[in-house]
Amino acid sequence: MNFEMIAFYLLAAVALSSAVAVISFRNPVHSVLSLVLTFFSTACLWLLLQAEFLGIVLVLVYIGAVMILFLFVVMMLNVHTAPQREGFIKYFPVAIAVAAVMFAEILLLLGVGKGAAQAMPSADPALxxxxxxxxxxxxxxxxxxxxxxxxxxxxxxxxxxxxxxxxLRRRAGTKTQNPSEQVLVRRDDRVRLVKMAATVKSEDGAPEAK
Missing domain, CATH: 1.10.287 (Helix Hairpins)
Structure with a gap:
């Protein structure tokens, strides 16, 4: 068994473990961080297969953009199952663990180097x-x-x-909008035009109707 096979099995084990952690953690933020580790491990597997484009896209698009949206959705939905709102420091140990594993995977890929990996198959050998x-x-x-x-x-x-x-669902203490009611709004129900007589000031400063 060469070094590339060892790296493949290690990365696959990390990806499977973090995927199980996504559905095992009670804390949604911990699940999101585990999903980031899953995506990163999968990107490392793509790099081992010499599919650099897929690996880079997985990191830039899913980890850099989609996972940020996931965090926003978790915060907007307020799906906390345990006492929360204790600050960032509560999630810091999990974030450090995820970052440490990702750094170890980067070092593992650097150790693989430019070894001869099997290229992606194609229906056209010339291509x-x-x-x-x-x-x-x-x-x-x-x-x-x-x-x-x-x-x-x-x-x-x-x-x-x-x-x-x-x-947009209704929750106590939050403001909601009803798009169907907003579409049916008429101008006459919201705006009232009032006609007022113009006034001018006389020489002594008192307003006079014109």
Missing amino acids: AAHASNLHWIAEALFTRYMLPFETAAVILTVAVVVAVLLT
Whole structure:
């Protein structure tokens, strides 16, 4: 067993453990941090397979953007199951542990170096030999996997709409909006035009009707 196989099994074990922790923690913030570690470990696995584009996209898009939105949703929904609002220091140990594991995985990838890993397969051997993996992904995504790609886009759109609807639910002590009532508003119900006679000041300063 070479060093690359050892690195693969270690990264896979970390990814599986953190994935189980996502659904095991009671604290939603701890679950989000575990999901960040899961995404990062998966990105390291992509790098081992020489799929650099997928690994970088997973880090930049999911960890850098989507997970931040997850944190915002957790805070907006207020889905705390334990006494919260004790400050950032309560989550600091978990954040340090996640950062330490991510740093260890980076060192592990540096140890792998530029070893000969098996390239991603392709239906066209010439394309696999001369094109980059970005070209390979584009060719596969918009030809053979076009329907699953569009289906995933629709599912993500529905998820975004549902998340917005959840934030608009009525809760005690919060202000809510009813979009259907706002659309039916008429100008005559909200605005009243009042006609007033113009006035001018006389020489002694007293207003006079004109």
